[in-house]
Structures are given as structure tokens and as C-alpha cells.
Amino acid sequence: MAHTSYSPDRPWPAPTAQAPLDAVVEVPGSKSLANRELVLAAIADAPGVIRKPLIARDTALCEAALVALGAEIVHAEGQLHVAPASLGEMTGEVSIDCGLAGTVMRFLPPLAALTKARVRFDGDEAARLRPMAAVLDALEVLGVTIERENGDALPFTVVGRGEVAGGALTIDASKSSQFVSALLLAAPLFTDGLTLRHEGAELPSLPHIEMTLACLRARGVNAQATGTASWRVEPGSIGARELTLEPDLSNAEPFLIAAIIAGGLVSIPSWPATTAQVGAQLAHLLPRFGAVCSLDQHGVFRCDGGDGILSGARPDGVELDLSEAGELAPNLAVLCALCSTPSTLRGIGHLRGHETDRLAALATELTKIGASVEVLDDGLRITPGEPPSGTTHWHSYADHRMATSGALLGLAIPGIRVDDIACTSKTMPEFPTLWAGMLSRKAEVAE
Numbered sequence: 001m002a003h004t005s006y007s008p009d010r011p012w013p014a015p016t017a018q019a020p021l022d023a024v025v026e027v028p029g030s031k032s033l034a035n036r037e038l039v040l041a042a043i044a045d046a047p048g049v050i051r052k053p054l055i056a057r058d059t060a061l062c063e064a065a066l067v068a069l070g071a072e073i074v075h076a077e078g079q080l081h082v083a084p085a086s087l088g089e090m091t092g093e094v095s096i097d098c099g100l101a102g103t104v105m106r107f108l109p110p111l112a113a114l115t116k117a118r119v120r121f122d123g124d125e126a127a128r129l130r131p132m133a134a135v136l137d138a139l140e141v142l143g144v145t146i147e148r149e150n151g152d153a154l155p156f157t158v159v160g161r162g163e164v165a166g167g168a169l170t171i172d173a174s175k176s177s178q179f180v181s182a183l184l185l186a187a188p189l190f191t192d193g194l195t196l197r198h199e200g201a202e203l204p205s206l207p208h209i210e211m212t213l214a215c216l217r218a219r220g221v222n223a224q225a226t227g228t229a230s231w232r233v234e235p236g237s238i239g240a241r242e243l244t245l246e247p248d249l250s251n252a253e254p255f256l257i258a259a260i261i262a263g264g265l266v267s268i269p270s271w272p273a274t275t276a277q278v279g280a281q282l283a284h285l286l287p288r289f290g291a292v293c294s295l296d297q298h299g300v301f302r303c304d305g306g307d308g309i310l311s312g313a314r315p316d317g318v319e320l321d322l323s324e325a326g327e328l329a330p331n332l333a334v335l336c337a338l339c340s341t342p343s344t345l346r347g348i349g350h351l352r353g354h355e356t357d358r359l360a361a362l363a364t365e366l367t368k369i370g371a372s373v374e375v376l377d378d379g380l381r382i383t384p385g386e387p388p389s390g391t392t393h394w395h396s397y398a399d400h401r402m403a404t405s406g407a408l409l410g411l412a413i414p415g416i417r418v419d420d421i422a423c424t425s426k427t428m429p430e431f432p433t434l435w436a437g438m439l440s441r442k443a444e445v446a447e
């Protein structure tokens with residue numbers, strides 16, 4: 001897999017923006033769609049094809065896990081061909097590396113439960129801190145044996161019996177919507193399907209659950225929300241598909257925000273007219289910071305940052321509820337630190353269980369660049385300050401969105417060094433190249 005030559009020992013000098021931008025950025029495929037479609041293709045009733053597949057660490061791990069469970073996956077001429085697994089026939093000892101991918105550690109255990117194998121899951125050191133209880137407890141309630149080595153977290157072994165009865169289940173998904181998605185994705189193969197209910201403080205990232213339902217329905221599965229926090233998936237076969245992956249709209253975010261900081265225009269082609277991706281919310285989130293956003297009939301999404309923050313035109317701070325769009329929060333937090341007045345981001349307490357504790361990480365790193373950050377129960381209060389001169393070491397915490405946040409700050413603040421830009425390979429190995437390409441395209445400045 002493509003990696004940059006930067007590493008924690010060789011920090012990435014984040015480039016500053018020298019002029020307003022005029023760039024077209026082709027963003028690779030959606031991680032969330034890719035790993036849902038990979039999982040569904042691997043348990044479908046016939047072979048399928050994914051065009052424009054995402055080639056990144058999270059998808060590579062998902063593919064390897066599905067192959068370990070018996071699927072056949074072949075990359076050929078920019079397409080991915082998937083021959084489904086016969087889960088019920090799989091026996092023996094299987095080992096699955098989840099890396100740091102939430103979608104792998106949550107989506108794969110219910111599939112493992114449908115095998116007759118012992119499937120051990122582990123991942124990066126940081127992955128062992130990510131919440132898993134709701135999926136593990138749910139599988140146990142459904143009669144699956146889980147051998148736990150670390151309490152509620154990775155590593156653990158799923159001991160499959162070749163079938164899962166399904167039926168009615170209540171879980172607490174307040175720490176991650178992926179618990180709900182994980183169970184819904186496997187539910188058509190449960191003998192009685194699944195009637196699932198969330199009971200808990202809040203339910204984050206609702207659009208990601210809607211994405212799961214949409215992916216299931218596109219394959220002929222009867223999958224519905226039956227209330228604001230309840231769902232029903234009927235048992236039955238999962239249809240095979242040939243599909244083209246949409247670009248990752250959440251990974252478009254740092255490029256679009258770059259236009260707000262540097263000024264000028266950033267365009268993203270192939271933006272879907274309708275989509276289940278939460279990144280579509282950027283169309284109304286970015287105008288809160290003064291951008292003008294539009295989507296034309298050819299599928300080009302444009303973010304016009306006008307003169308840009310670098311010209312001295314700093315937008316007012318914002319009050320945002322990001323409970324639906326938590327994955328957009330780190331890059332928006334950076335933008336808040338460059339505003340003229342304080343901002344509050346709410347609805348994102350669950351970011352403590354993401355790739356790192358993102359609330360703590362953002363507070364620590366933004367403080368280094370002069371902001372005052374208060375960590376709230378469910379978010380962050382960010383008061384902009386005076387950036388230091390000299391070098392600032394921006395720590396990525398192995399988190400791709402912390403790394404892109406550092407790159408964004410570097411546009412405005414000289415001397416930012418991102419310690420691990422290569423961790424963007426989790427969902428977008430091309431990030432450093434795309435970033436450099438974007439910055440090399442400057443707007444014509446009228447004399």
C-alpha cells in the first residue's frame with residue numbers, strides 16, 4: 001500500500017498557503033460505504049463488483065478479514081471482484097487484524113458468529129481502547145460465545161456455531177452508531193432476522209445508520225427504521241451488486257476548509273446529487289464560516305472561501321451540534337480556532353472513543369497554537385488565541401483526522417510539523433500528494 005516517506009521520526013512540515021487557491025481535488029472513495037459494501041458483497045448470494053474501490057488501510061484490513069472468513073476478493077483493472085464466503089462452512093482457527101478501523105472491529109464479529117470457527121480479533125494498541133461492549137454483549141445475548149482477553153475491548157475470540165437465531169435485542173449504542181450498523185449488516189443471515197432497539201443517553205452518527213439501511217435495501221433486504229432508535233431487518237438473502245463507490249465526502253472536508261483559510265476556490269468532482277454520506281452536511285456547515293458552497297449539474301461541489309482567513313477576514317465563531325456528524329468535528333475544531341470569537345461544538349462526547357480521545361487530543365494540540373480549549377461533557381469550547389512563533393509539533397495520535405487538522409492549521413500558522421502524516425493512509429493514503437497538488441494551483445490575482 002502507498003505510504004509517504006514521512007514518519008514520527010521525520011515530521012511533515014505542513015505547507016503554508018501563499019495565495020488564494022483555485023484547485024480541483026479528486027477525492028478517493030468513501031471508507032464508510034466501502035467497508036459496508038465489502039461486507040455485504042462477501043455475504044451476498046452471488047459474486048459482485050465494486051468499481052473505483054478505496055485502496056486504504058481500513059479497506060485493506062476489511063478485505064483481509066473477509067478473505068480470512070472465506071470470501072474471494074480480486075483487484076483487477078481498477079475494480080474489485082468479490083466472490084462471497086460460505087460462512088456456515090468455515091471451521092478452524094482464524095485471526096483478524098482490525099488495525100484501528102472501527103468498521104472492521106465492529107462489523108466483522110457478527111459475521112464471525114455465523115461461522116463454525118474460532119475467530120480471534122485484535123488490532124493496534126490504540127484499538128484496544130475503543131469501545132466494543134455493545135457488540136460483544138449483544139452477540140452473547142444471541143447465544144454466541146465470546147472469549148474475552150481484555151474485558152469489553154479487543155482482543156477477544158468469537159466462537160461461532162454456524163448460525164445465529166436473531167430475534168429481539170436492546171443495546172446501548174451511545175458510544176458508537178457502529179454497534180447498530182454491525183448488527184443490522186449481518187441481520188439478514190440471522191434465522192429470525194433482527195428487531196433492534198437502542199436504549200441509552202444519546203445515539204450518535206444517525207446518518208451512518210441510515211447509510212447501513214440504504215446499503216441493505218439496495219441489495220433487496222427488507223431493512224427499516226421502526227422509530228427514532230429502533231430498526232427491523234427481515235431474514236433473507238442479500239443480493240449481489242455491481243456498484244461504483246462515491247468519493248469520501250468527509251475526506252473532502254480538509255480540502256474544502258483549505259479554501260476558507262487560504263481564500264479562493266476548491267472544487268470536488270463526482271460529488272453525488274443524493275447520498276447517505278454525512279459529509280454532504282458540509283454544504284450547510286461550511287457557510288456558517290462564511291464560505292459559499294454550491295453543487296452544479298455536473299456533480300462538481302465548490303467551496304468559495306472568498307478572501308480567506310489569511311487576508312485577515314476572520315469569521316465569527318459558531319455554535320454547532322455535531323451529534324450526527326462527529327467525524328467532521330476535528331477539522332471544524334481547527335477552523336474554530338482561527339475564528340474571531342469563541343465557538344462551541346456539542347454532541348460529540350463519543351469522540352472520546354474514536355481513533356484517539358479526540359476531545360483530549362484537540363484540547364492539547366490547539367492549546368499549543370495559542371487557543372484556550374475547555375473540554376465539556378459533550379464537546380469543546382474553543383477560544384481563539386495568538387499563535388506562537390517558531391516550530392509547533394502537532395501530534396497525530398495515529399488519527400487520520402488529527403493529521404489533516406494539523407495540515408489545515410499549517411496553512412495559516414508557519415512552523416507546524418505534523419508528526420505522523422502517514423496515518424492518513426487509514427482512509428486516504430494520497431493525502432500528502434493531494435494536499436501539495438491543491439496548493440500548487442493558485443488563483444489568478446488581479447493586479
Ligand SMILES: O=C(O)C1=C[C@@H](OP(=O)(O)O)[C@@H](O)[C@H](O)C1
Pocket residue numbers: 031032033102103175176177178181204205208326327350
Ligand atoms: O459506520 C461508519 O462508517 C462510521 C460511523 C461513525 O462512527 P461513530 O458512531 O462511532 O461516531 C463515524 O464517526 C465513523 O467515522 C464511521
Ligand SMILES: C=C(OP(=O)(O)O)C(=O)O
Pocket residue numbers: 100101102103327354355401427
Ligand atoms: C471515527 C472514525 O473512524 P472509524 O471508522 O475507525 O470509527 C473516523 O474516520 O473519523
